[in-house]
Amino acid sequence: MHARVAYAGAMHTATPAGRGEGEVSLVLADGRVVGESDVVWLPPVECGTIIALGLNYADHAKELKFDSQAEPLVFLKGRGSLLGHLGVTRRPTNVRFMHYECELAVIIGRQGKCINAKNAFDHVAGYCIANDYAIRDYLENWYRPNLRVKNRDGGTVLGPWFVEAEDITDPANLNLRTLVNGEVMQQGNTRDLIFDIPTLIEYLSSFMTLSPGDVILTGTPEGVVNVDAGDEVVCEIDGLGRQVNTIASDDVFGR
C-alpha cells in the first residue's frame, strides 16, 4: 500500500504509519512522518490509458433504465481528468445533476494482448478507489457518454492508496460505499459486477494491448444523487481506504 504525495517541495512515495484513531499519518520514503492533511495527495499511480465501464452493476443499469448488453459498455478518458485524495472538483453553476460514482479501479501491471480470463490476474498490479464524476446536464446522444459529461478537470479522483494485488484476497467481494456529508448514499459489492475483472481484461485485451499503468474503472452500483458546492464526498472500498473529495463552486475557479 503506497501513495504519491507532494510535501515540502518534492514528490514522495509514502506508506501508512500505523493505524491510529483520527487523522491518518504517512511515512515518507525518506523517513519523515507527516499528517494526512500536511501533504498534497496525487493520484497514486502514473496512469496510461484510462478505461471506464458504464452500467456494469445490474442495479445501476436498472436505475438508469438500461436493459441488457451484449458486450461491456466501455469509454476512454484522458489524464487531464485525474485528481488525488483531498482535492476539490468543480461544479459549474446552473447544472442540475452532477453525481459521483464510486468504483473499484484495477491497475494493469504486465503488458498483454488476447489475455485469457483465467490468467487475467497475472496482469493486475493492484487496485485503488476511483470516484468518476458525471454531469448529466451535458449528455448528448453521440458517442455516449460524451467527454463533456465524463472527462472534466478533476472529475476522476483516484486514491488515496495504491494497494498491491496480493494484499486483496478477493477483489470480487469488496464492499463499496459513498457518503455525502457523512450520510451513506451509495452501497454495493463487487460481487455484483455484470462483467467481472477477468472478463473485462479478456474482453479489452482481445482488441487492444493493455500495458502497465493502464487503469480499468469497473463501474458503479446504484445510489447516485446530485451533489452541490460545499458537499464532502467520501468513497470507501474494503481494504483500499477512504477517499475524500469536496465539491467546489465556479467562484473558486474564477468563473
Next chain:
Amino acid sequence: MTPGFVMDCAPHRLSGTVYGTLLNQRSAVDALGPSVAEPPYNGAPKAPVLYVKPRNTLVPSNSVVAFPHDADELEVGACLGIVIGRTACRVVETRAFDYVAGYLAMIDISVPHSNYYRPSIRYKARDGFCPLGPVTGRADVPNPNSVTVRTYVDDILAAQTNTAESLRSVGLLLEDVTEFMTLAAGDILGLGVAAPAPRVRRGQSVRVEIEGLDALTIRFGEAP
C-alpha cells in the same frame, strides 16, 4: 505496434492524450442525412463530441498496421491533428494559436460502424489505429483553417477535403473544448474526419498529404 509510443521530436513530446472530434466536418453531418434529427440522436451535437485514441493505437509514419481478422474493410479518416504546446484552459478563439505547438497528419482508423449513439470502443481503439505523422511547427502552417487534406490508397487519390469545411475552426474548437477540459502540452486534438472516409482492405497502403505538412504513410499488414 508500440504501446506507450512516444514521438520525441521538436517542438514537443507527443506524450499526451490524443482526442478525435466527431462530426466536425459538414460532409460528415450531411452523410447522416435526416437521421441526425431522429432518435436516438434527436439533433446534431451542440458541444464538441470527442473520443480518445488510446496509446496502444498510436504509431508513427511508415508503420505496418495489423488488419484485424474480424473485419473485411477498415475506414481511414484523414485528419489535421492540432498539437498542444502549453496548458490550454478556457482559451478564447482569438488567442487559440498561442496554445498550439504545431500540426500533424493523423489517420483515425475505424472498423466501419453506422451507429454513433454508443459505439463499442473496439471499432476505434485497436492497436495501431491512430498513425501520427511528423509535427510541423505552428509558424510553418500560417493558415491551418484552409489546407487541403488528401488521402491516397495504393497511390490513387481516394478522398480530398479542406479544413475550411470544418464546422468549428481550429480556434473555435479549442475554445469550446477547453471550456470543459484542460488540454496539456503534448495532447493532440483532431480537427475531424470528412465523409465519406475511404475504405481499405488487407494489404493496401495509405498516404495522407496535408498541405504544408509532412506526409503520413502506412500499410495494412496481417495481424499476428
